[in-house]
Amino acid sequence: MKRLTMDTLVGLFVVVGIAALAWLSIRLGKLEVIGDRGYTITAEFDSVAGLKNGAVVEIAGVEVGRVKAIGLDRYRARVAMSINPSIKLQDDSIVSIRTKGLIGEKYVRITPGGSDMIVQPGGKLRDTEDPIDIEQLISNYIFGKL
């Protein structure tokens, strides 16, 4: 009996410990266990300065996906995003990179378009807006190149 309770306690300890580790990894570390359920679309930008992998993709302020990969394609930044399957995007949707607050992190905002054509998984959105470069704006203002 004593050995049984010891075994039970060890079992309980290991299960609780693994549960804690899993909670940290999945809830906070955004580890994809069941695989990525969303579909991928890409968009090209002249600059994605400040955007990071895992950044949020939003429509009307609601999270609909995350940035999966950022790469370079013919000297343009190519961003792959994983989008929630229940969200359909028109092929004239506008993808822009915005900042949360004045100094917050960068996120991707999608403004839905009016076209009848829906972007297929793996497809590409062509209308993009680069992030606003505040330093550039200020220097334009100071040096009078407005």
Added chain:
Amino acid sequence: MGNPLEAVGRTVLVQVRTMGRMAIFLGSTALWTVLPPLKFRRIVGQLHFIGVKSSSIILLTAAFSGMVLGLQGYYTLRKFGSEALLGPAVGLTLIRELGPVLAALMVAARAGSASAAEIGIMRITEQIDALEAMAVNPMKYLVVPKVVAGLIALPLLTAIFDVVGIFGGYLVGVEMLGVSAGTYFSEMRNMVEMSDIRGGFLKSLSFGLIVTWVCTYKGFYTGYGAEGVGKATTEAVVLSSVLVLVWNYFMTALLF
């Protein structure tokens, strides 16, 4: 007395010899870990001793560490009007640094000291020699189960520490000081990356090795008599705590 040069030389030689002995001890532990048969029941017993019995003190220290982080973080961040960052501050501090280090120090103080004393007393009462006479390998019977159990238990204890600490911070930050619950968790979720959690996990794994290795070594090569065991126990706790803190710095420099 002798000349001072001789004293310096002797000290250096003793230190080098100790380091070499510790390295050989670690190497033979590693060898006996991979060589079958594995004493599975001994490992479960040690998991009970190192893991289960440490969990109450881990829960207590974790809750209070998280709560004090919530309190201090709130008053510091309020000066910049960025209470919203309380969640990431508490979460990252716990996951990267405090969780692994404090859990390791608690295990060193609780289980490490007891392991050193246990093996030390077995050494001075010639029980280790008796084991050898019965053809039971003392490394395999005494040291390996403790080291393996430490390697398993410490990452789990650290994960429990992190989670309890985060909820301790939640208790103070959200329930007492009025940061919104959504902000606390969603900001934490935004800022904490998988690499942070992986780093904390690797740290706790290495600390598990350091604590059990140093404590079993000190017990295995204890001095003579009751005094020797007492000294070995103290040295085990001091050395393993110092090594954990020093190694933590290097892990942070390498990982993050």
